[in-house]
Structure formats: C-alpha cells, structure tokens
Amino acid sequence: xxxxxxxxxxxxxxxxxxxxxxxxxxxxxxxxxxxxxxxxxxxxxxxxxxxxxxxxxxxxxxxxxxxxxxxxxxxxxxxxxxxxxxxxxxxxxxxxxxxxxxxxxxxxxxxxxxxxxxxxxxxxxxxxxxxxxxxxxxxxxxxxxxxxxxxxxxxxxxxxxxxxxxxxxxxxxxxxxxxxxxxxxxxxxxxxxxxxxxxxxxxxxxxxxxxxxxxxxxxxxxxxxxxxxxxxxxxxxxxxxxxxxxxxxxxxxxxxxxxxxxxxxxxxx
Amino acid sequence: xxxxxxxxxxxxxxxxxxxxxxxxxxxxxxxxxxxxxxxxxxxxxxxxxxxxxxxxxxxxxxxxxxxxxxxxxxxxxxxxxxxxxxxxxxxxxxxxxxxxxxxxxxxxxxxxxxxxxxxxxxxxxxxxxxxxxxxxxxxxxxxxxxxxxxxxxxxxxxxxxxxxxxxxxxxxxxxxxxxxxxxxxxxxxxxxxxxxxxxxxxxxxxxxxxxxxxxxxxxxxxxxxxxxxxxxxxxxxxxxxxxxxxxxxxxxxxxxxxxxxxxxxxxxxxxxxxxxxxxxxxxxxxxxxxxxxxxxxxxxxxxxxxxxxx
Amino acid sequence: xxxxxxxxxxxxxxxxxxxxxxxxxxxxxxxxxxxxxxxxxxxxxxxxxxxxxxxxxxxxxxxxxxxxxxxxxxxxxxxxxxxxxxxxxxxxxxxxxxxxxxxxxxxxxxxxxxxxxxxxxxxxxxxxxxxxxxxxxxxxxxxxxxxxxxxxxxxxxxxxxxxxxxxxxxxxxxxxxxxxxxxxxxxxxxxxxxxxxxxxxxxxxxxxxxxxxxxxxxxxxxxxxxxxxxxxxxxxxxxxxxxxxxxxxxxxxxxxxxxxxxxxxxxxxxxxxxxxxxxxxxxxxxxxxxxxxxxxxxxxxxxxxxxxxxxxxxxxxxxxxxxxxxxxxxxxxxxxxxxxxxxxxxxxxxxxxxxxxxxxxxxxxxxxxxxxxxxxxxxxxxxxxxxxxxxxxxxxxxxxxxxxxxxxxxxxxxxxxx
Numbered sequence: 001x002x003x004x005x006x007x008x009x010x011x012x013x014x015x016x017x018x019x020x021x022x023x024x025x026x027x028x029x030x031x032x033x034x035x036x037x038x039x040x041x042x043x044x045x046x047x048x049x050x051x052x053x054x055x056x057x058x059x060x061x062x063x064x065x066x067x068x069x070x071x072x073x074x075x076x077x078x079x080x081x082x083x084x085x086x087x088x089x090x091x092x093x094x095x096x097x098x099x100x101x102x103x104x105x106x107x108x109x110x111x112x113x114x115x116x117x118x119x120x121x122x123x124x125x126x127x128x129x130x131x132x133x134x135x136x137x138x139x140x141x142x143x144x145x146x147x148x149x150x151x152x153x154x155x156x157x158x159x160x161x162x163x164x165x166x167x168x169x170x171x172x173x174x175x176x177x178x179x180x181x182x183x184x185x186x187x188x189x190x191x192x193x194x195x196x197x198x199x200x201x202x203x204x205x206x207x208x209x210x211x212x213x214x215x216x217x218x219x220x221x222x223x224x225x226x227x228x229x230x231x232x233x234x235x236x237x238x239x240x241x242x243x244x245x246x247x248x249x250x251x252x253x254x255x256x257x258x259x260x261x262x263x264x265x266x267x268x269x
Numbered sequence: 270x271x272x273x274x275x276x277x278x279x280x281x282x283x284x285x286x287x288x289x290x291x292x293x294x295x296x297x298x299x300x301x302x303x304x305x306x307x308x309x310x311x312x313x314x315x316x317x318x319x320x321x322x323x324x325x326x327x328x329x330x331x332x333x334x335x336x337x338x339x340x341x342x343x344x345x346x347x348x349x350x351x352x353x354x355x356x357x358x359x360x361x362x363x364x365x366x367x368x369x370x371x372x373x374x375x376x377x378x379x380x381x382x383x384x385x386x387x388x389x390x391x392x393x394x395x396x397x398x399x400x401x402x403x404x405x406x407x408x409x410x411x412x413x414x415x416x417x418x419x420x421x422x423x424x425x426x427x428x429x430x431x432x433x434x435x436x437x438x439x440x441x442x443x444x445x446x447x448x449x450x451x452x453x454x455x456x457x458x459x460x461x462x463x464x465x466x467x468x469x470x471x472x473x474x475x476x477x478x479x480x481x482x483x484x485x486x487x488x489x490x491x492x493x494x495x496x497x498x499x500x501x502x503x504x505x506x507x508x509x510x511x512x513x514x515x516x517x518x519x520x521x522x523x524x525x526x527x528x529x530x531x532x533x534x535x536x537x538x539x540x541x542x543x544x545x546x547x548x549x550x551x552x553x554x555x556x557x558x559x560x561x562x563x564x565x566x567x568x569x570x571x572x573x574x575x576x577x578x579x
Numbered sequence: 580x581x582x583x584x585x586x587x588x589x590x591x592x593x594x595x596x597x598x599x600x601x602x603x604x605x606x607x608x609x610x611x612x613x614x615x616x617x618x619x620x621x622x623x624x625x626x627x628x629x630x631x632x633x634x635x636x637x638x639x640x641x642x643x644x645x646x647x648x649x650x651x652x653x654x655x656x657x658x659x660x661x662x663x664x665x666x667x668x669x670x671x672x673x674x675x676x677x678x679x680x681x682x683x684x685x686x687x688x689x690x691x692x693x694x695x696x697x698x699x700x701x702x703x704x705x706x707x708x709x710x711x712x713x714x715x716x717x718x719x720x721x722x723x724x725x726x727x728x729x730x731x732x733x734x735x736x737x738x739x740x741x742x743x744x745x746x747x748x749x750x751x752x753x754x755x756x757x758x759x760x761x762x763x764x765x766x767x768x769x770x771x772x773x774x775x776x777x778x779x780x781x782x783x784x785x786x787x788x789x790x791x792x793x794x795x796x797x798x799x800x801x802x803x804x805x806x807x808x809x810x811x812x813x814x815x816x817x818x819x820x821x822x823x824x825x826x827x828x829x830x831x832x833x834x835x836x837x838x839x840x841x842x843x844x845x846x847x848x849x850x851x852x853x854x855x856x857x858x859x860x861x862x863x864x865x866x867x868x869x870x871x872x873x874x875x876x877x878x879x880x881x882x883x884x885x886x887x888x889x890x891x892x893x894x895x896x897x898x899x900x901x902x903x904x905x906x907x908x909x910x911x912x913x914x915x916x917x918x919x920x921x922x923x924x925x926x927x928x929x930x931x932x933x934x935x936x937x938x939x940x941x942x943x944x945x946x947x948x949x950x951x952x953x954x955x956x957x958x959x960x961x962x963x964x965x966x967x968x969x970x971x972x973x974x975x976x977x978x979x980x981x982x983x984x985x986x987x988x989x990x991x992x993x994x995x996x997x
Contacts, residue, residue: 007385014376015391018454021409022397024420028409034861037837039418057635083301090294096571098302103567105309106508107560108316109534112553115670116312122674139308144505146301148460151501155467171293189463193456196399202515210667211626211657213636219402224632226660230852231833232633233408240405247400255393327694330673348996416825434825438979521829522780524975537997541662543780543975544968545686547669548997 373457407519438525464498614895616704704903730924773822794877819982
C-alpha cells in the first residue's frame with residue numbers, strides 16, 4: 001500500500017491528545033510537593049524524591065500485581081474459551097438463558113460481589129491469598145470473555161469445522177487444534193482485558209486482601225499514599241508511572257502477537 | 270446467548286448421535302455454568318433480598334432487618350432526585366457510548382488501513398490510558414480541569430476562549446463524560462480493531478476490482494462485517510458505562526449533575542459522598558433497577574442478533 | 580482424636596450455659612455483651628486497624644504501634660482511609676473477624692455504638708481517666724464510654740507571613756469576619772490570592788465549615804437557620820470575589836494545603852497535623868485562631884480518632900484483654916506522648932499536652948483550639964450523620980452560587996433527603 005505522508009502526523013497528534021494526561025502525571029511525579037498545584041507545563045521544581053519513595057515502598061506489590069493479572073487471564077480463558085465454542089458452534093440446551101445470565105452477571109456491581117465473596121472466603125480460608133484474589137478478579141472478566149469469544153467464534157466459517165469433523169476428529173480435538181489457533185486474536189484480546197481489569201482492580205483487593213501485607217496488588221499500595229488528612233500525590237503518580245511500565249511492555253508484546261497472527265494468515269481459510 | 274448463526278445439523282441425525290453431541294456441548298459449557306452459579310447466584314440473590322428488607326448498619330451487623338416488600342423501591346422512585354438522576358445517567362451513557370464507539374471506530378479503521386510509519390507502536394500507545402489506576406488518571410484530569418490554574422483553561426486562554434469551571438455543579442456531567450469517553454476509546458479500539466482483522470482481505474480486493482472507493486468499501490464491507498463485533502462492543506460498553514463509579518467519584522464525588530444511578534447507589538451503600546448515612550437497601554434497589562435496564566438492552570441485543578441472522 | 584468427637588457436646592454445654600446466663604440476667608443477651616478483658620489473657624496475634632495508610636510499614640508510627648505488643652504477642656497493623664475502615668469494620672464484626680483494636684474517627688462513634696459494633700470501655704478494660712470531657716464526648720453514649728481518644732487535632736487559620744507583610748496586612752488585625760474579609764481584599768488588591776480551604780463534599784468539607792457555622796452562632800439542631808446561611812454566604816462570597824479558588828468545591832484538605840504551599844495564597848484554613856510541615860515551607864507560616872463572626876474565637880470541631888475494641892463473638896475476653904493491653908500502652912505513661920508526637924496530634928490529656936508544648940513551641944497556638952473544641956456528635960448522637968449530609972449539600976450549592984445570596988439561602992433550605 002502506498003504510504004500517505006499526512007497519516008503519520010495525524011496519528012501522532014491523536015496519540016498525543018490521548019496520552020496528554022499521562023504526560024501530566026509524569027510532570028507531577030517529577031515536581032516537588034510545594035509546586036505540584038501550581039500547574040506548570042514542565043517540572044521546573046524538579047525532584048526524583050517521589051520515585052525514590054515509590055521504589056522503596058512499592059516493588060513487592062508490583063510482582064504481586066503481575067502474578068494476579070496473568071493468573072486471572074489464564075483462568076478466564078480456561079473457563080470462557082470452551083464454553084464460547086459450545087455456545088457458538090454446538091447446540092447447547094438453554095443457550096438463550098445462559099446468554100442473559102452472562103449479561104446480567106456483568107451488571108452486578110463489584111461491591112455486591114465483593115461482600116458476597118467475603119463471607120464465602122472467610123469460611124473457606126481464601127481471604128488474603130493470591131488464588132483467592134485471582135478467582136475474584138476473574139469474575140469481572142469471565143462473562144465479558146465468554147460474550148466476546150462467542151461473538152468471534154460464531155463468525156468462523158463452518159467449512160473449517162466440518163472439514164475437521166470429516167477427518168473424524170472429536171469435538172475436543174476440533175476445538176483444540178482448529179478453533180483455538182484460529183481464534184488467537186480474540187483470545188489475546190480477551191486475555192488482555194482480563195489482565196488489565198485484574199491489574200486495575202481495587203474493590204476486590206481492598207475487601208478480600210486488605211491484610212495481605214506484601215502480597216497485596218499495587219493498586220492497594222497506591223492507596224497507602226492516601227492518608228486521613230494527607231495525600232502524597234508525588235509518590236502516588238510516581239508509582240503509577242512505574243506500574244505502567246511492565247504492563248505497557250506486556251501490552252506492546254501482545255499487540256505484536258496479534259499483528260503477527262494476521263500476517264501469518266491464521267484467520268484465512 | 271444467541272450470537273451464533275445456529276449450526277443446525279446438515280441432515281437429521283439419529284437421536285443417539287444427537288444426544289451424544291449434546292452431551293459434548295454440555296461438557297464444554299459446564300465449567301462456565303458452574304462458575305456462574307458459584308460466583309454470581311449468591312451475590313445476585315443477596316442484592317435483591319437486601320432491597321426487600323430494610324437494612325441499616327445495625328441490622329446488617331446483627332441481623333433482624335424487617336421484610337418490607339417493595340417499599341424501598343417505592344421510596345427510591347418517589348424521591349424527587351430519582352428522575353433527575355435517571356436523566357443524567359441516560360445523558361452520560363448515550364454520550365459516552367456514542368463518542369467512544371465512533372472515535373474508537375475511526376481510530377481502528379485509520380490504523381487498520383495503515384500505510385504509514387509508526388502505525389503499530391502508536392496503536393499500542395493508545396491503549397496506555399487503560400493501564401493507569403483510575404485514582405491517578407481521575408485526579409490528573411481533575412487537576413487539568415482546575416478552573417483557576419488548570420492546563421485546559423490555560424489552553425482555552427491561548428485560543429482566546431473564556432475559562433470554564435469544569436467541575437461546577439452544572440458542568441460536572443459534561444466534564445466527567447469527556448473523561449469517560451477518553452477512558453473508553455482504547456476498549457473500543459481494541460475490540461473493533463480485532464474485528465477488522467477478521468474481515469477477509471479478499472472482500473476488499475474484490476470490491477476494489479469492482480471499482481468501489483474507500484468510503485463505499487467502508488459502507489458495503491466494513492460496517493456489515495463488523496456488525497456482530499460492533500453490537501457486542503456497544504452492549505458491553507453500555508453495561509460498563511451504566512456501572513461507572515470510580516472516575517466520576519474521584520473527580521466530583523457525584524455532586525451536581527454528575528450523579529448517576531451507579532454513583533448514587535455507591536454513595537448510599539458505603540456512606541460516602543455528601544451523606545455518611547449507610548443505606549444498604551436503597552442502594553440495592555437502585556442496583557436492581559440498573560440490572561433491569563441492562564436486561565432490557567440484553568433483549569434488544571438478542572433481537573438485533575436475530576434480525577441479522579435472517 | 581477424642582477431642583473431635585466430643586466437641587459438639589462441649590458446644591451444646593456452652594450453649595446451655597450461655598442460655599442460662601442470659602436467663603439469669605432476665606432477658607435476651609445484648610449482642611456482644613459477653614466477655615471482659617479481666618477474664619481473658621492476651622494472645623499471640625493481635626490485629627490492629629488504623630486510618631493512617633500514609634504511615635507505611637517500618638515508619639515511626641508503625642514501629643511505635645508494634646512496640647506496644649504485650650509480652651509474647653505480635654501486632655499486625657493494617658490501614659485504610661476513614662470511611663473504608665469503618666465499612667470494613669462493619670463487615671468484619673458481622674462475620675466475627677473483627678480486629679482487636681481499631682482507631683475510629685470520632686464522628687463515627689455514635690453510629691458504631693448504635694449499630695452494636697463496639698465493646699464498652701469497661702468491658703474492654705480501657706481507662707478513660709484524665710481525658711478532656713469535650714474530646715471524650717463523641718465516644719459517650721447514654722452515659723457509657725466506648726473507647727478513648729488518645730489525641731486531637733484542630734483547625735486554625737494559617738497565614739503566609741511574607742505575603743501578608745508585602746500586602747501590608749497585620750495578621751493580628753484579623754479578629755472577626757469583617758477584618759478577615761478586609762485582609763483578603765487588601766491581599767487581592769496587591770495581586771495576591773486570598774484563602775484556601777476544603778469545601779469538598781462529605782464530612783471533610785463539613786468539618787472545615789463548622790468553625791464558620793458555629794462562629795456565626797448557628798446550631799446543628801437547626802442547620803437551615805439564618806446564622807447557618809450567613810456562614811454559607813461568607814464562603815460563597817470568597818468564591819464570588821475570587822478570594823478563594825473555585826476548586827475549593829472539590830479540594831480536600833490535603834489539596835487545599837498543597838495550594839497554600841505554592842505561596843500564592845495569604846491564608847489557609849487547615850489542621851494542626853500540618854503544623855510541622857508548615858515550619859518547613861519555603862515562606863514563613865504563622866497561625867491564628869479562626870475568628871467568629873462578630874469577634875472572638877470560633878469553636879472548632881474536635882478532630883482525631885478513638886481507640887476502640889470491636890465486639891467479638893468468639894474468645895471475646897481474650898480479644899478485649901489484647902485491646903486493654905495495647906490501648907493502655909498507647910495512651911498512658913511515656914508512650915502517650917510519643918503516640919501523639921508521631922501522628923502530629925495534641926494529647927487528649929492536659930498533663931501530656933503541657934509536656935508536648937514545653938518540648939515543642941510549635942504546639943502553642945493550637946492548645947486553646949483543642950481545649951475549646953466541640954464534639955460534632957456530642958449533642959445529636961447518631962443523628963449527626965444526617966445533619967452533616969444536609970450541610971454538605973448546602974455547602975456545595977453555596978460555593979457554586981459564587982456569592983448569589985438568593986441561591987445560598989435556597990441551598991440551605993433545600994438540603995436534605997437521600
């Protein structure tokens with residue numbers, strides 16, 4: 001395709017507008033507290049103190065957050081992918097009811113869920129544990145992933161599946177060796193959202209993992225900077241900047257993978 | 270869920286084989302069903318039950334909340350605030366959805382057509398707003414919208430416009446909607462972009478041979494082929510927008526016009542915002558109203574799906 | 580495994596016993612009325628909740644709390660912001676997993692007591708002797724004390740001495756609302772900005788509003804009185820005149836303080852917890868009491884937390900023994916001074932307060948404010964929350980009115996409901 005000269009500047013401008021709040025955050029994280037509220041365009045009263053504080057306090061939480069994010073993404077796919085295949089391509093009794101259940105499930109406020117989980121977790125000893133939090137965080141993503149994957153898998157050409165079945169493959173093998181590879185983009189998209197929701201969850205963490213010490217996610221660590229009468233915005237924004245680095249790397253990697261999948265022609269035929 | 274172009278068996282199969290197929294399908298779906306029952310049934314029932322009893326902090330802790338039937342619903346609907354809040358919720362949701370979707374679609378198509386330098390890294394960068402904890406991005410926006418020395422008003426000044434009190438009671442709804450649109454664009458971009466990638470390239474090539482220009486290609490191929498994904502993006506967007514609490518809360522605590530059904534329920538359930546009084550029952554009732562709204566749109570979605578299949 | 584086979588029996592016996600005990604008292608047992616610190620003994624693990632997440636693990640406060648663990652015990656400390664802490668406590672008491680000690684914000688006390696969430700001071704072995712009556716007030720319900728305040732903070736009017744000098748304003752001249760407004764006008768004429776305060780929705784904004792409210796002669800029993808409207812008008816005019824930033828409507832106390840730190844504002848209504856930070860500012864900071872409308876010092880609301888023992892359903896006596904030991908350590912003897920100094924509070928006890936002032940002159944201007952402070956809930960009890968909600972709405976609307984008297988008056992009359 002011919003390159004169009006004006007497109008790159010437009011894309012740059014679009015990205016700049018979208019990322020401006022990010023710049024503002026970076027700006028604040030490098031400004032001394034005295035001047036934070038002055039609203040200067042550049043960090044004139046420059047300091048690295050906020051980063052020193054953030055690194056000192058927050059590193060263990062970052063590891064926990066990564067673990068929880070990846071665990072949630074894996075669990076979400078494990079539950080949603082087979083079910084979506086069945087919903088999209090197999091005749092399941094009570095499909096309509098299940099569809100509504102998925103929509104309603106999305107609508108239940110996380111706070112209601114969290115309170116329900118608290119008594120259950122308290123009884124079975126999952127409070128303040130990482131598996132407990134992964135399980136809870138997955139409830140944000142599973143209905144979403146199931147709806148999304150069903151929509152994608154419904155669009156798969158039926159010849160593809162019929163060919164596999166003519167070969168005598170069982171449904172499970174069709175699913176594993178035909179449907180899954182072909183749905184890679186959708187799977188990665190769903191996993192990405194699962195990861196991001198788990199990464200940014202605060203309500204579950206604050207209800208189910210508040211006494212988890214160093215095993216708390218970084219969103220909780222950030223809240224440590226909000227005191228009764230005093231808030232440390234510098235270290236808070238510094239933490240947000242630090243915390244977005246591993247997630248951004250993951251994001252870019254996942255994006256590349258999606259792009260690679262397309263050029264390899266995985267969706268075609 | 271009736272997204273699927275139902276895969277009716279090509280010819281009537283023997284009952285035994287059909288039954289076996291049904292069992293396989295059930296095996297595929299069982300984990301999800303068990304999961305839903307295990308994790309959603311209880312909170313859902315608890316939420317509805319809470320709205321039918323009159324709870325306060327004391328009865329929540331020690332039990333003994335009296336059953337009052339639909340009284341709480343009556344009080345909520347009769348509250349002079351109710352319809353105002355419903356109107357604001359509708360405005361917030363419609364404006365957020367429309368702009369998130371349209372801007373997300375524009376960006377997705379723009380990047381999908383590609384043909385320019387830096388397309389891949391810039392597209393990935395557009396998703397970064399998602400990675401930020403909302404407490405931080407919400408506060409950053411609050412500062413940017415500071416009426417006295419915020420960067421937005423400074424920019425307005427350069428353009429010769431009057432400064433705006435962004436988060437005043439009257440302007441709050443517009444301001445939080447702008448920020449919510451900003452938050453929602455990456456979501457729409459990702460989903461719609463994946464949808465675009467699933468449209469076979471051959472269709473465009475064929476259309477190009479027929480002499481269709483970019484706009485016609487977009488109308489005749491992209492839009493119809495993107496329909497299932499668009500519907501799901503809009504439905505999910507609707508559900509998430511109805512549910513939005515955090516960003517509004519951080520910026521305005523739901524004051525002025527920025528109060529929505531979700532922030533109202535949140536404030537009452539936690540004794541936050543203007544009133545420190547805990548109102549578990551009223552909050553649950555508002556929550557149930559939100560659930561019903563989502564259900565109604567779920568039905569619309571199903572109807573749209575059916576229409577598409579025909 | 581004889582123990583396992585016998586436990587239902589033991590439980591039945593215990594049930595029968597407690598039923599008998601309840602009967603002998605002649606009525607249904609009060610929830611959590613069982614257990615007494617004196618009958619229990621401290622346990623190996625003690626859970627401690629406070630609303631100070633800013634004091635991270637390993638900070639001076641964290642170590643101070645942990646050093647208060649009795650022999651053979653270890654304290655696990657967790658923190659959350661005020662309202663979250665209260666809600667988490669509500670759930671924890673319901674589920675029978677409440678911590679041993681909680682530091683609860685004082686205006687929440689009557690509601691916590693009404694909800695049956697707290698053990699009495701007597702039950703949990705908490706000594707309230709020597710605590711100022713005005714500070715203890717919020718924790719006393721129907722003559723019964725629940726917990727003890729260890730220290731207090733108060734509101735005052737900080738000023739930027741450099742900016743005032745440059746504008747030709749003598750801070751000592753600010754003795755009533757008129758002289759305050761005159762000073763603000765003079766600063767504004769000189770190109771400076773006036774005053775920062777927190778008008779944020781919720782209890783925090785109401786806390787900051789009450790000195791003006793009480794200073795105008797208003798009463799919490801009638802939150803829509805002409806005096807209340809006058810207080811709302813004062814703040815509204817500041818926004819209208821441009822003396823105060825419009826962001827006051829969304830600024831919390833921390834944000835309002837950060838604005839003052841920029842050096843652009845002459846005054847800041849804020850709390851004693853910033854006294855130490857004020858001494859380190861880039862400009863010279865002084866503090867005066869908040870003036871009442873027609874002169875004199877306006878009463879400020881008491882600030883600070885109560886140390887309380889939540890109701891326990893199992894092993895109550897042991898939990899209360901833990902609470903008794905830890906709270907005694909934090910509020911009595913040598914450590915009492917350190918508790919307050921670490922948090923930047925003034926002690927709730929006059930003798931410790933005197934020691935603090937002697938050691939650190941920073942405290943001197945704050946003593947009168949703390950001693951004259953009024954409990955927000957002392958008169959209204961758990962009804963205060965509702966009144967505070969109405970006030971909060973009225974404040975938000977007044978600030979948005981930007982000085983319009985008619986709008987301010989409606990703001991106070993229309994407030995209320997949910």
